[in-house]
Amino acid sequence: MRVFVDKCHHTKEEAYLFPEMEKSDIPDSRELITSLKNEHEEGRQYVSRIERAVSEKEEHRELPTLVENSRAYIQLLTLHIDKEENNLFPMADAYLSQVVQKDLLESFEAVETEIIGPGKHEEFHRWLHAMGEVYAKPR
Numbered sequence: 001m002r003v004f005v006d007k008c009h010h011t012k013e014e015a016y017l018f019p020e021m022e023k024s025d026i027p028d029s030r031e032l033i034t035s036l037k038n039e040h041e042e043g044r045q046y047v048s049r050i051e052r053a054v055s056e057k058e059e060h061r062e063l064p065t066l067v068e069n070s071r072a073y074i075q076l077l078t079l080h081i082d083k084e085e086n087n088l089f090p091m092a093d094a095y096l097s098q099v100v101q102k103d104l105l106e107s108f109e110a111v112e113t114e115i116i117g118p119g120k121h122e123e124f125h126r127w128l129h130a131m132g133e134v135y136a137k138p139r
């Protein structure tokens with residue numbers, strides 16, 4: 001979660017997409033971007049609490065803390081992704097020029113290779129699908 005969600009996705013938005021949108025002064029974008037940044041921060045707090053809960057020795061693990069924060073994180077990310085896909089990305093697509101979008105894509109790819117590591121994104125996807133097969137099967 002720290003690498004795939006935070007370093008990979010949030011870095012691309014916070015370091016490149018949000019500043020570019022703010023620079024372009026897109027109508028109604030400021031409030032949306034502020035709320036998305038706040039949600040990133042809220043997500044980091046859930047992940048820290050989850051990390052603390054699982055890093056304890058098994059007999060001291062606070063399972064209610066783990067479950068409570070995991071559920072809250074899932075709920076936060078579900079709404080966050082929906083907000084980005086239905087509001088932020090269409091807005092960016094409509095207002096940012098093709099040249100800017102191409103530059104952003106190059107910056108995103110640099111994040112993948114320089115910060116995350118070549119092939120890591122695909123590795124995370126394979127790993128998440130494998131986890132989904134085990135843990136997200138309908139009962």
Ligand SMILES: [Fe+2]
Pocket residue numbers: 009010013036040080084
């Ligand atoms: Fe985000």
